[in-house]
Amino acid sequence: MGQHKGKLIIQGLQKKWTIRILLSHMVFALAITLLLSSFAIKVFQSTWVIIPLIFVVLVLIVFQFLYKKISEEDVAQFLNKALPQLQESTSLLLKPYDNMNILEKLQLNKIEEAIEENVPEPITVDRKLKIALIFFVLASVIAAALFLIPSKYLGKQAETTASGTDLKTTKPETKLPQVDELNLRISPPAYTRKGTRAQSKFNLVAEEGATLLWNITTTSVVKGVDLIFNDKSVIKLKATNKTNTSWSATKLVRSPGFYQVKIAGALSELYKIEIIKDKFPSIVVKSPKPNTVIESGQAQRTLLEVSITDDYGIRSTYISATIASGSGEAVKFKEQQLSFSNFVPGNSNYQLQKQVDLGALGMKPGDELYFYITATDSYNQEKRSDIYIVRIEDTTQLMSMEGLASGIDIKPAFFRSQRQIIIETEQLLRDRDTIAIEEFKKRSNDLGVDQKLLRLRYGKFLGEETDAEIGNDHEHEEEGHNDAEDFGNAQKMIDEVSHKHDNAEDATFFDAATKKQLKATLAEMWKSELQLRTNKPTDALPFEYKALKLLKELQQQTRVYVAKTGIKTTPLKPEKRLTGELDKITPPFIQQNFQQKAHGTITLRKALGVLEQIRNKEVLQRPSIEILEQASMQLSTKAATEPGAYLTSLEALRRILRNNYKPKDIAAAGSGLQRMIKTSLKLPQQSARSADMKLSERYFMNLNRRND
Numbered sequence: 001m002g003q004h005k006g007k008l009i010i011q012g013l014q015k016k017w018t019i020r021i022l023l024s025h026m027v028f029a030l031a032i033t034l035l036l037s038s039f040a041i042k043v044f045q046s047t048w049v050i051i052p053l054i055f056v057v058l059v060l061i062v063f064q065f066l067y068k069k070i071s072e073e074d075v076a077q078f079l080n081k082a083l084p085q086l087q088e089s090t091s092l093l094l095k096p097y098d099n100m101n102i103l104e105k106l107q108l109n110k111i112e113e114a115i116e117e118n119v120p121e122p123i124t125v126d127r128k129l130k131i132a133l134i135f136f137v138l139a140s141v142i143a144a145a146l147f148l149i150p151s152k153y154l155g156k157q158a159e160t161t162a163s164g165t166d167l168k169t170t171k172p173e174t175k176l177p178q179v180d181e182l183n184l185r186i187s188p189p190a191y192t193r194k195g196t197r198a199q200s201k202f203n204l205v206a207e208e209g210a211t212l213l214w215n216i217t218t219t220s221v222v223k224g225v226d227l228i229f230n231d232k233s234v235i236k237l238k239a240t241n242k243t244n245t246s247w248s249a250t251k252l253v254r255s256p257g258f259y260q261v262k263i264a265g266a267l268s269e270l271y272k273i274e275i276i277k278d279k280f281p282s283i284v285v286k287s288p289k290p291n292t293v294i295e296s297g298q299a300q301r302t303l304l305e306v307s308i309t310d311d312y313g314i315r316s317t318y319i320s321a322t323i324a325s326g327s328g329e330a331v332k333f334k335e336q337q338l339s340f341s342n343f344v345p346g347n348s349n350y351q352l353q354k355q356v357d358l359g360a361l362g363m364k365p366g367d368e369l370y371f372y373i374t375a376t377d378s379y380n381q382e383k384r385s386d387i388y389i390v391r392i393e394d395t396t397q398l399m400s401m402e403g404l405a406s407g408i409d410i411k412p413a414f415f416r417s418q419r420q421i422i423i424e425t426e427q428l429l430r431d432r433d434t435i436a437i438e439e440f441k442k443r444s445n446d447l448g449v450d451q452k453l454l455r456l457r458y459g460k461f462l463g464e465e466t467d468a469e470i471g472n473d474h475e476h477e478e479e480g481h482n483d484a485e486d487f488g489n490a491q492k493m494i495d496e497v498s499h500k501h502d503n504a505e506d507a508t509f510f511d512a513a514t515k516k517q518l519k520a521t522l523a524e525m526w527k528s529e530l531q532l533r534t535n536k537p538t539d540a541l542p543f544e545y546k547a548l549k550l551l552k553e554l555q556q557q558t559r560v561y562v563a564k565t566g567i568k569t570t571p572l573k574p575e576k577r578l579t580g581e582l583d584k585i586t587p588p589f590i591q592q593n594f595q596q597k598a599h600g601t602i603t604l605r606k607a608l609g610v611l612e613q614i615r616n617k618e619v620l621q622r623p624s625i626e627i628l629e630q631a632s633m634q635l636s637t638k639a640a641t642e643p644g645a646y647l648t649s650l651e652a653l654r655r656i657l658r659n660n661y662k663p664k665d666i667a668a669a670g671s672g673l674q675r676m677i678k679t680s681l682k683l684p685q686q687s688a689r690s691a692d693m694k695l696s697e698r699y700f701m702n703l704n705r706r707n708d
Contacts, residue, residue: 027135028135038143039143179263181217184198187210187212189208189379191313191378192207205274206276208253208278210252211250212250212252215240215247217245221245227262228267229251237249256273256274256275256644257641258643269651270639270651274644282383285386286306287304288302288388291388300363303356304319307352308373313347313348313378314350317343317375322335323369324367324370341354356369358390368391418454422544424443425541426541428447445532445535447532448529455525458518458521462518514554520550524543601677603631603634606627607673611673614656632653646676648672649669649672652664653672
């Protein structure tokens with residue numbers, strides 16, 4: 001055991017120092033992640049960057065740890081330097097004892113007595129842990145300082161929208177030279193429960209119904225500052241100081257668009273206004289299914305599970321239920337509202353449940369429940385779900401003989417047999433407590449036999465044969481196999497070994513749908529027979545009802561219904577019939593002016609041609625300039641509704657009209673026009689009607705007049 005003491009000490013030191021190095025790496029990783037994450041959150045206003053940062057840092061730390069992992073040889077070399085009494089023979093502790101010579105074994109015994117467990121740690125291991133702790137403290141201080149520094153001192157910080165995303169612009173925003181500073185405050189509506197935020201850019205994204213407050217500071221005294229919205233409305237800012245260098249104005253925005261700042265006759269570039277629409281509530285009904293049937297024996301209740309979400313919160317929700325009872329002209333409807341017990345107004349996400357007791361609602365077998373979910377959000381927007389139906393099956397209708405006589409009955413006696421099995425099963429359940437167990441089992445087994453016979457009789461409609469022959473080969477009688485005159489008769493040999501019967505699936509007079517329903521009926525009968533044979537008539541009863549229901553539906557679907565409608569016709573005049581006189585019938589006279597309307601895309605296509613002329617350095621004539629002006633008007637209307645997509649193209653086209661453009665403006669303007677053309681082609685178009693005015697009918701009338 002002595003030769004293992006030194007090696008165990010080396011392994012213990014290796015484990016101890018490895019843990020301390022790993023701890024220093026983890027502290028380094030935590031410090032780097034804290035520093036980078038705080039900077040990313042402060043600058044980019046997003047927490048999604050934390051996940052990739054953590055992943056990258058951990059990969060680098062693990063790689064660094066595996067690359068410089070401490071081995072047992074490294075510990076042995078350190079012990080040779082730290083402990084002179086080992087005489088630089090520590091490596092012998094790692095060498096197998098059986099492979100040593102006599103001198104090495106003697107030296108091994110000597111150094112095992114000299115080795116010590118309390119060895120000072122290497123300077124590198126201790127230094128790494130101290131540096132990691134110092135770096136973590138500095139990273140924590142820097143991260144705290146980042147959140148204490150106001151946003152305006154961080155340089156080019158990304159402006160954020162109400163949805164938490166960056167306000168992305170296609171190019172840097174340009175202000176008028178007279179504008180010194182802008183403070184734009186956006187106050188969302190109260191129902192959004194969002195606070196007022198400020199920004200220093202004219203391009204803005206605001207919630208629908210938000211109030212905007214512009215505070216503009218000019219570099220010098222000006223006479224007035226105007227805001228022009230969508231090239232139509234104008235708001236004049238009011239001076240807030242005596243030197244006329246501070247101006248303010250407010251506006252309630254409900255629709256997207258663009259605006260310009262006008263100071264001393266100078267117009268700024270176009271600034272966009274994007275609107276965040278309030279979304280309608282989302283309703284997802286997880287259960288029950290759209291059409292649910294509660295069969296006999298099942299509990300008369302249904303579980304309603306609903307998921308409701310909204311962007312700003314739900315104010316109210318309820319279940320609108322309608323119960324339909326009766327049949328024919330005696331149908332009655334009863335409406336009522338049901339509420340969710342665990343609903344609390346104001347939240348944005350709900351997982352609601354409601355156990356609806358149909359019996360407590362007054363429903364009876366044969367009644368139907370129609371319900372839908374209604375949710376209203378904080379903006380008073382209402383959303384309804386689809387209508388769901390829950391029906392309680394009426395077993396008395398299955399037992400009724402009404403309608404069987406007038407329908408095309410496949411096998412009337414069989415319907416009575418299935419009903420008789422149900423009646424006897426229910427009677428057996430009522431007599432269970434008054435008869436002996438053996439008698440109960442015998443009657444249940446007899447009912448199973450009756451169910452089997454009924455199933456076999458229905459199987460004949462599907463081409464099945466006897467129950468014993470299902471799935472087996474058929475035996476054919478051997479006749480005259482050894483007749484000498486039939487020797488070599490190939491046809492006779494084929495007939496003897498082949499199966500000449502028709503296909504069981506096709507040897508019926510029923511269509512595919514009828515056969516499918518008959519198969520489903522046989523399946524239910526088989527389940528019923530199984531339960532009856534195992535002395536479980538209670539479990540067999542639902543299958544019996546299901547089989548009878550399928551049979552009755554099969555019989556009912558063959559009935560032909562004739563609509564009973566009353567109609568009043570004009571009395572006929574026998575003296576006028578078959579005379580062919582049409583002189584007193586005056587055809588209607590229609591006068592219409594057919595004029596081809598100018599299609600909006602024609603101007604846009606012509607404008608694309610004019611842009612191509614500008615690209616080729618051609619001199620434009622006055623008609624071409626008018627085409628660009630008309631296209632600019634259409635583009636302005638489109639930019640008022642979709643500023644994010646068309647505002648850049650509108651600015652480029654206006655610079656082209658002012659003859660102050662760059663080559664890239666031609667491409668920018670053309671892309672907006674092409675986008676409008678593609679959009680317009682997707683819209684419904686008015687077909688051009690022919691000016692024929694039923695020419696063929698007029699020709700026929702004139703031809704008859706000429707023959708007269």
